[in-house]
Each structure stands twice: as structure tokens, then as C-alpha cells.
Amino acid sequence: MGLREDIMNETVAQLPLRKAVTVTADLSAKEAIRLMRDSKLGCVFVIDDQGRPMGKFTERQVLKLVCGCVPLDQQVGKHMVKIPECGCVRLTDPVVKVLEGMKQTRLRFLCVVDDAGKVVSLTGQKGLMEYVADHFPRQIKVQVMTSKLHMNTREGA
């Protein structure tokens, strides 16, 4: 079966998913940055009382804060970006919904939620690339990684 059929038939659960880090809106940006660093993620999701995603705070927001010399003790809710409806996918949705969600929102990270709408994990561009690489192991995973395009001198010179 080709990749095009697979992205229509396979579900989000079959994508390489990462454990999402969630924070509340009143947490400081400094603490959110520490959580992102510790979990080696470029994004944390800001959730409400029911565990549903309200927004996200990514390394792009961190960059804006640092470039603008904004104090990092401010609440993360003040600097988060709201997640649109198509920025969330369910585990049972087809993979194509992730592609469409990223295309519509131009987001790097999508929030994966359960049937109750609570955050369960995250996926995004890296997960999609790994999914494509898994489908073409001979073409993508096996590469000659030489650094030089051509030799500096003629062969035998």
C-alpha cells in the first residue's frame, strides 16, 4: 500500500507521538522554559481546569520574549498563542488530518486529545518526517553522508 493510502487509512495513534507537557496559565514563563528544557521539547500546552488545551507556548514565543528583553517572571498565559480548533487532533483521526491541520494553521506542533478533549500527547513536523522516513527506509534512512560534493584535486594528480 502506498503512502498516500496510508495517510488516509492509518490513525494519528500510529504516528510517532511525544509526551506533551502541560502547564496552567498562571505559571511563570521562566518555569515553563525550564519544563521545556528538561523535557527536550520546543512547546508546552497551556490547559484549563478540565485539562483541555487553551493555548501553546513555544520556543518562538521564548525567542520573542528574550529578543524583547521581557521579564520571564510574567505569566505564561499572557504570552501563549491560542490553539485554533484545527490545531487539535484525536488519536482516532486519520493521519491526513494532521497534514491538513498543519497546512491550515501553519503550526509546527499539533495537540493530540482524547475523546473528552484532554491533552494526551503532541505531534508535529518531526513526527510527520519520521512517519515518511519509515515508509521509505531504503530511500531516506540509507544515505551516504559524505561532506564533500567533489574532490579538491583530480584523481591521481
Next chain:
Amino acid sequence: MGRIRNPVEPGEFEDPLHNYDPPTHSDELERVLCDSQVSQMPITPLAYIEKDATVQDALDVMAKYECSCVVVQDAGRAAGIFSARDVLNKIAHDPATRAKPITEFMTHGPRTVYVTDCPAKALNLMAVGGFRHIPVLDVDDKVVGILGPRRTTEFLQEHLI
């Protein structure tokens, strides 16, 4: 005196490629990954700083061009790369780092691809190697742009949906 060549008798010469079958691809995306070139991918224009710059200089360039990655150049060659992830991991918690040289915080010797490489090689570096931003070089080893995750995803989406 020039070399005299004997004419080839019919049947004497055998074409070494006579039984060569060109590769066939089962999928449009597979064909694009293997047969096209990195130059056909949407490459982000280059934002760069020189090697003797400070972290603050890099932040200024990133803010000015609203990009999440700058290439640190040394005589036109990519000596390193400095991205939003470096800001998150090394800069955000310590304001004193802003005045320090960028060479202390950049990733040295970044992995690169040439404009003539196939997109599968770039995807290998991203999906398998875990590199998010890859400088793209021309045949003279000069950096001509950056291949980032957003545009690579757009490239995949173009051939998938």
C-alpha cells in the same frame, strides 16, 4: 602522431548498460524524494552573522528577520548555526550570556546538504539525524539558504495531499 584506432567490428562491443533498468518508483513522493534536487525545495533565504559577533547580535538578526535560525559564517563558509532551541537551552535563563561571543553557544560544524543533493538526503538529516535547520550549499561550498522544518513539511504536503 595520432593514435590509430581499429574500427569496432559489429558484435564486438557490448554496451555495459544494455540490461540496465532505470529505477521505477511506486509513489509520486518517492520519485520526488529520489529524483529531484534540494534546489527544487522551498529554501529559506539566508540570515547570517559573522563569527566574531555576540549573542546579542544574533538575537537582533533573528528579531529583525523574524527567523528562528541564523548561520554563523567564517569567510563565507558555514562555521556554525544558532537557533531558537539554543536560545531556549542556553540563553533564556541567563541574561549575562548576551554579551558573550556567539561561538560559545552555536552548534559548530553544522551538517549541510548541497543544492544538487536529493531531498531524501535532507529528510534523512531531519528525520533520522534530528537536525531541524540544515544549511544548503552551492557547488563552491557557499551557503545559499536554510532548509527548515516548516518548508520541508510544506514540500511533503504538496506531494502528499
